[in-house]
Amino acid sequence: MKAEKRKLRKEISEKLKDKTLRGALGRFAEVYPEARAAAYANAGDVETLREAVKQMKIATVGQIEAVADRFEAAATKRGVQVFRAEDGESAKAYLLKLCKETGVERIVKSKSMASEEIHLNPYLEAAGITVTETDLGEWIVALAHERPSHMVIPAIHMNRHQVAEHFSKELKKEIPPDIAVMVQVARKELREKFLQADMGISGANFLIAENGAVGLVTNEGNARMVTTLPRIQVAIVGYEKLIPTIKDAATILKVLPRNATCQLMTSYTTMVSGPTPAMVKRDGKWVEEQKEMHVILLDNGRLRAAKDERFREIFQCVRCASCLNVCPVYTLIGGHVYGHIYAGGIGAILTAFLHGMEEFAQFHELCIGCRRCTTICPGKIDIPGLIEELRVRKVKDKGLPFLLKQTFENVIANRKLFHSLLRLAARGQKPFQEGKLIRHLPLFFAGLAKDRSLPAIAEEPLRDRVAKVKRKIANPDKRVAFFGGCTMDFVFPETGESVFKVLQDLNIEVLYPEGQSCCGKPVLAMGDEETMKRIARENIKALEEANPDAIVSACPTCTESLQHYRELLKDDPEWGPKAAAMAKKVREFCSLVAEEYEKHGRLKKKAGGLRVTYHDSCHMKRVLGIDKEPRQLLEAAGCELVEMKDADKCCGMSGIFGVKYAELSMPILSQKIANIEETGAEIAACACSGCMVQIQGGLDKKLPGVKMKHVADILAEKIGEKKIA
Amino acid sequence: MHTFTETWQRSFPTATSGSHLFAEFEERARAAAAEVFRCATLTEAREALLRLVEGAGVTKAVVVESPLQLAAGVTEALRARGVEVYTAPAEIAEHAPTADIGISGVEFGVAETGSVFQEGYAIATRLVTILPPLHVVFLPSANIVPDVPQAFEIIAKNFDRGYLGFITGPSRTGDIERVLTIGVHGPGRFAIIACDEAPQGGTR
CATH class of the missing domain: 1.20.1050 (Glutathione S-transferase Yfyf (Class Pi); Chain A, domain 2)
Structure with a gap:
């Protein structure tokens, strides 16, 4: 598939100017971590739960074809028709044929990312079938002719006034921008669609191989309508949703609602195995009939990923979208910039497999490798690590842009030349210094x-x-x-x-x-x-x-x-x-x-020094796992340590990103500076030279009273004082 | 072929479950915006329902009977109050979209999440639980399991086929500005009437 060349910089700058989007995402980013933590309060050890998901999913992907066979056999035995679709085209052709054979004219859908991935709706509509998205957020973005900007909250980028406009236009009457009223309007409008539909299409949050069940985790109740009312039931599901046993569903249900929507359980968590009865009106009389049930298992690049030693990891994704909620870049610009359907870091990886490397190549730099997502992902996916691996593969395959290649090979890899250029730069910068x-x-x-x-x-x-x-x-x-x-x-x-x-x-x-x-x-x-x-x-x-x-x-x-x-x-x-x-x-x-201070009995808290706040560098805390030691050292140097909010959130530098995407880097930095200011500290300390570049620069412009120092500098000053005394 | 309702009680983890978990269950269910009425006797349970019906101005009800409802004489009491009550599948299909209330029974509750578990293979059950704006369920208050994994111990042993689900509070959405709004497609009110007295002296 040839990717359309995008103007990413322009798209980013438009999103940065979108006050509605920025406000909504900013508020969400603010409340999400605490709300999630509260949801886990009665769940036991979070790490144990995440590890359980990871291990269950690893075991499954290792034998994915066998698990799919078991699912198919179990579902078929119970009267379900299972179709394995190699790609979007075959899935769509199967569905259209089914619609024609069974005289389907009206379809209601509950959320299915897989169906969005293959652009199902326009295909069916072109064949004259009416397709209605019934998830409120999906319905809103469909009315607006937009794409979802978040996997769980599709219309997070819109406010009530915009939603009211789209509702008014669709229903050809004035709908007030009152959320409760609009929800009732949607209920009434969509209720008719549910009752009239011939076919209901859902996705699935899990598919159980043991008994062929389709698992659905929803809040609005639309998935229950979609799987209950129409006479034909279809689920379109990616292979990654397969789990071996019924009990494995509990492993997912422990984490999915908590991570996705900070709920202990969603309003409706449903499992359907085999066709169930529906009521159908025949000659003016209601009669009970057994439904027709189909499951379309969608490959579309997934089985290739399953065979890849590194990328089989994407099967650990439960589509909770929590990686977006904590991503410093996503929470600035939202999901549209990430390309097709799947947003954020995980979206970049999925896009590479489902839509190809060319698409990935356009926006992969938006992952700044801060690794915040890796601390909360229920399946413990190394999202930044996989993106880095994809970059390596891209370069192996396609090479680097000429200028960059020249710079890397001939300058950075040539120490003497690189260092002489740096020395030269020290002179060249003089006029601006x-x-x-x-x-x-x-x-x-x-x-x-x-x-x-x-x-x-x-x-x-x-x-x-x-x-x-x-x-x-x-x-x-x-x-x-x-x-x-x-x-x-x-x-x-x-x-x-x-x-x-x-x-x-x-x-x-x-x-x-x-x-x-x-x-x-x-x-x-x-x-x-x-x-x-x-x-x-x-x-x-x-x-x-x-x-x-x-x-x-x-x-x-x-x-x-x-x-x-x-x-x-x-x-x-x-x-x-x-x-x-x-x-x-x-x-x-x-x-x-x-360690050495401890040996010498010097790692003791002393009082009387400056107020210092410490910034955890992403790689210091989340790669090296070092966060206590710098704090202990600061306190041993007599500093009064005051913690800032989100001390471990990225400062926005992330190497080349901070310069190349300065427009994204700056808002992230501003938040960091604001958090530093709130502590009233005299010194902001960190232990990373990259963060020092960024934070020092931000402090100089916005908070010149506060100095940036490396932990080593603070310790050295203390030694200096000692010597003088 | 369809046996969940007949067999599940044999798998009920009596050692770890029971009414001692009810307080936790109630707290979580309320946190999920469910209304909870705990009643000592079948008579109280019936009265609780009648008060709900009165308060909501119900004139039309769709009902799927559970042993608890039958023992409490819920349906007759509703009819005696002049409420139109439909219990046959064809009537439910006709009237559920316009009924004021749906009434059904649930198998057990989950303390960890405040959810109730309902076997819903019968189309009538699913229609009464999802279409009317108010859904009331009857739950034996001793049938509370501690957590989701324990619930799945029961499910795994008895779920061969069918339509099973957890219901946790009313239908909700946060899709516009992340503002929690109740009653999108399903019921805007969800009430649990939990009864300590078991029908015919057993635990259901």
């Missing part, structure tokens, strides 16, 4: 420095300062190699100096291997695995030569990259073992220092 920041940029670059000052490239990088800060230690407890990373080396060399001071104060000898370069993350983030491998080999060589006891990085992303070399080079007979040996030595700065 004010102190250590760039506050204004000319012409079309202006947007980049509009709500955020950019850090200047330091005049003297860390690597040139090593001789000054490095102390010779006679009997060191440890020898560590310090991996600075580009940002610390060239933008925050003072923080690099702090790292030296803190470690040396612990009787640790610090080496700074000259041959180290960029960790490679920006390259991998664009899917260029080959260049990443080259960079990895260079860094391993440089760090290995120093033969340290540990390798320390004060940036979580660099730490993660260095550890990732093991996976990256695992098939390389020469470099694989070296990468594995090195990965064991890699330590994140805060966790290492906290």
